[in-house]
Amino acid sequence: MPPQGLGLAPRLRYLAGRARRIDVGSVLDRAKEASALHGKWTPAIVVDMLWQAGLRNVGFQDYIDYDFAILNRAERATYMTHPVSNQLSQKYDDPAFRHIFQDKVEFDRVFSEHLHREWMVVDDDNADDVRAFAERLGTIVTKEPVGQAGTGVHRYHAADIEDWDAFHRGLLTRGELLIEEVILQHSALAAVCPGTVNTTRITAFFDGEKTHILAIAQKFGRGAVSDQMTFGGFYTMLDDEGRAIGPGYDSHGHVHVTHPDSGFVIDQFQLPMMQEVRAFVDRVARVVPQVQYVGWDIVVTPEGPVLVEGNWGAGVYENKPSVTGIRTGHKARYRAAIGF
Template sequence: MKNSLKEIVYQFPIFWQVVLHKTYHLLILKGDIKFTVNRLIETFVPEEKQRDTEYIDFLKKDIFRCFVKYLAKPYEYFLLEFEHKSEEERNEMLTDIVKDIYCCKYAKIEKQREVSDKFLFYDRMKPYFKREACVVIDENNRRSFIEFTEKYHRFIAKPNGGSFGQNTNIFNTTEISAEKLFEQLIAKGTKWIIEELIIQSPEMAEFNPSSVNSVRVPTFRTKFGIVIEGTFMRTGRKGAVVDNAGSGGIFVKVDENTGEIISDGCTETGKRYKLHPDSLVLFKGFHIPQWKELVKLAKACHEALPDHKYVGWDFALTPKGWVLMEGNWGQFLCQQVSGQRAYKKRFIELIKS
């Protein structure tokens, strides 16, 4: 749904938001949904069952029904295993649309814009990033970009409003001139944030050294103080720059109290791994280093945003300690898939508290 339309929809009472979301997806996106469902069936359903036309017809109808009744998108239907859940269990799952509806009512849509603009967020939270960055929008940014590249020959460039690690790349001005690279970035017509590279700690690099393996720490501002709920870790695959699940990465559930990984690795194509498939490091039982320090930092970050109700923080561990990567209104999909636990009731309790 277009951002401007979203902002209008999220001003309505929750009941009408649900109606409008269903109308938009079922009427406007009907063709896209049909294509997506067919692609997901090819990914998740065994080949022999794909040839069972009666079963596939039932599956498609059930996917449609779960969207209408629970606002579960087709990929959520498969990843959250709706096919094998009772109606009560289905209703307990926190789908992305339901999460956004409650966030916009209780955490306010304008706050989402404040965290989704990566450079504005960086500018406000700079002490917690502990590294330098600049923005590339137009010709006015040429000098600051050139000065940045003179100091840091290798750096990472991200679309300023991007997500899931898409179109994120590492560049090296010893391989391409800063002037030429600037022209290429400008030509894409996208606003970019250029960041000093994060050097991750050896412990976290064990999983995969090519990506910065991050920890998501969702925090809620409640009447009882800052509460952490739904932590998980992500790691990339061999050679990958990003660790995002949407870009092929692997995610695992992390115990909020101890920092211990308590699940096998999971992917957004439904695969599960006891060991990282490339490094062969065992997931379950691994203790993320300096966990108490991370909890303290996450709460301090939220205290620095006194007007925000909910933020999903991404952190990376460096040899000098934890640093902030970004903040968002991230999905609760990874937590529910890896932890095999429903979060709808708990999320609503916290967002309304």
């Protein structure tokens, strides 16, 4: 694919918006964090962070997460960053189709055959149906149609519910309108954290003919309903064969050589069924081809991969040099596939 570029106008709009929203205190806090971690002079880091943000499309949190304070210019250039990812999303994800990925109910409708689990929508008149659904499955997950980073996701056990009419009213009041069957994950995932369904984030680009897998991150939870960082979760990057390339980490400075609860050694993790996973991502990427750049959340089950959700604003998961010892990122893969 020939280079297409991201365009000067979108970048200038992004920078202008960024300048209006800049939080000087937050930048200083991040700079102090990097200074303490890497033994660098705080004022120098502040200047460098601002320079990287303004001229190199590097988010402030990117600078911290990917240890830019210890990387040279050539190494930094290998990293995908959130500002660049945002520009790709704006360019390659058709606004007319983004709503499918923003509304979880609509997403389940469009991608129903790829979910491989039961689901239903709560309305004013289906309290009996909700009870029957929950009692039959035993445990259910409810979701607010619009949410991100795991917000609006809840887990309920039918045995704990005494007043079903009140439960139904509560779902409506709180906007928990989507109910799903709990996913049964593969034993390889359950061995790390059995209490959370651990998702694999696969960032991919569909060029109209081929699906390119750009990066693979394995997320692990801490027993909560979600494996997102807001619930104490963390992630590790996987190679093309599904092997972890190092320990786990998050955006809060926590590093996990082993899982805090199970003791599983994170860099020993191997995602099963990688051939099936690649084929599955290719299939789901073709359902809405107008949204080309997506972060797919899947779970490998004993029967194969299933779809949790797709994120049209794909976000970025990258290698952390101070944890893995690897000082390069995935940007070359993005460029080869997308041509920017």
